[in-house]
Amino acid sequence: MSGRSLYRLTATQAAKLTKPGRHSDGGGLYLSIDAHGRKRWVFMYTRLGKRVELGLGGRRDLSLADARKEAATLRAMLAVGGNPKVERARDDTVQTFGACADAYVEAMQPSWRNAKHAAQWKMTLTKYAAPIRERAVKDITTQDVLDVLQPLWNRTPETAERLRGRIENVLDAARVKGLRSGENPARWRGHLNRLLPKRQRLTRGRHAALSYDAAPEFMASLRLRSAMAARALEFLILTGARSGEVLGATWDEIDLRKEIWTIPAKRMKAGREHRVPLCGRAMQIIAERSEAGGVGYIFPRTSADLPLSSMAMAMLLRRMKQGVTVHGFRSTFRDWSSERTGFSHEVCEMALAHTIANKTEAAYRRGDLFEKRRKLMEAWSGYCAGGMKQSQSPRPA
Structure with a gap:
């Protein structure tokens, strides 16, 4: 030729x-x-x-x-x-997108934090990517990817963006294995960003938060409520923890003698074990809850040995007509610790289990400033108790 x-x-x-x-x-x-x-x-x-x-x-x-x-x-x-x-x-027959997706999830699963993360990957690549699962992985085109993403892009943008990234990873892995060639049709930068509108993101700190000046009065009102959600929310505020960490807390994580709550790495966002000093009021809540059995979840549902619903605290705030979010209380605590105390930035950040952004500093830090954090959390508890009157007694939520 x-x-x-x-x-x-x-x-x-x-x-x-x-x-x-x-x-x-x-x-x-x-x-x-x-x-x-x-x-x-x-x-x-x-x-x-x-x-x-x-x-x-x-x-x-x-x-x-x-x-x-x-x-x-x-x-x-x-x-x-x-x-x-x-x-x-x-x-x-053996190199479909679905087969490659399943193989990728199986290969990567040991590196992911927990089984829930793997289940989310598998669900999205099975349910939402169904139109392309039976297609040969080498034949997947940009139009195929768009056909999967466009129905979700405006309706559930966060899900769509996660799905796009997962499809991109599967196709990259297929290319490394020699199962396809050419550019990745699910790539965002310089490719799909020319075809799909950019998703409007919530900027950091957009969770509606209570002003720390209003925290004592709010905590006094919260103490009047006897519902499980009220105790869980109060415990969350006093510890600066995330909602998932509180709802999933079990009795074997609590050291009653040392007054420490140790959250295992698998339940932490950063994937590292986190020790939480429990202030006096937090220990009172623990003591009250232990009278109900002291087995399984600390804040269970009433009908079964299951953790409290993830919506329970949010619904409580709605009934209290506060117009704030559960996660926003971490911002309330952080604002108070910065503006009303002399504790260092590192102590305040570690109290929220935030990772150290500076890689050099992170490499040399070995301790978790635990005793300093205990003093910080006791000060926070005392500040929150400022609006509590001795004559107040709990009432149903």
Whole structure:
């Protein structure tokens, strides 16, 4: 085959061509453009007197150079009597996107924090990516990815963005294994960001928070309520913990003698064990709860040995007509500790189990400033108790 019969197109021509039909690059490789202007690479060959068309991938995902490499491989297969379509079909039965996605989740699962994280990956790649699971992973195009993402992009943007990232990871892994070539059709920067609107993100600190000046009065009102959600929320505020850490707290995490709550790494956002000093009022709550059994979850549901619902504290705040979020109380504590105390930035940040942003400092820090944090949390408890009157007694929520 002469050089003149190969490489007839240039990358610029491939990008600018718009006329529907097949445009030959030579050697059986064509750029096919449909009536809607969508472009894809196809390989044409004749076998047993029949003309066969084999799709290689979209132009946006497969560069001209990569398409030529694929065509050269198929020509070599034909030269030794092989049948490209049959060989690709045989591969497709075991190299679908779904099979690659399942293999990726299984391979990565040991590196993830917990089983819930793995379950979320598996669910999104099974439920939301269902339209492409049976497709050959090497044939997944940008349009395929868009068909999966667009129904979710405006309705549930956070889910859609997570799904996009997971599809991108699966396709990257498939490419490393040699199961596909070309650009990743799920890549965001310089690719999908040209086709999908950027999601409006909540900036850090947007959780509605109570002013620390109002905290004593709020805590006094909260102490009047006897519901489980009220005790859980009070405990959360006094410890500066996240809602998931409080709701999942079990009795074996509490050291009553040392007055310490140790949250295991698997339940922490940063994936590291976190010790929480328990102030006097927090220990009172623990003592009250221990009278109910002291087994399983500290804040269980009333009907079963299950943790309190994740919505229980939010619904309590709604009934109290506060207009704030549960997570916002961490900001309340942080504002108070910065503006009303002399404790260092590091102590305040560690009280919230925040990671140290400075990598050099993080590498040299060995302690967790526990005793200083205990003094900080006792001061916070005392400040919160400022609005409590001795005559007040709990009432139902």
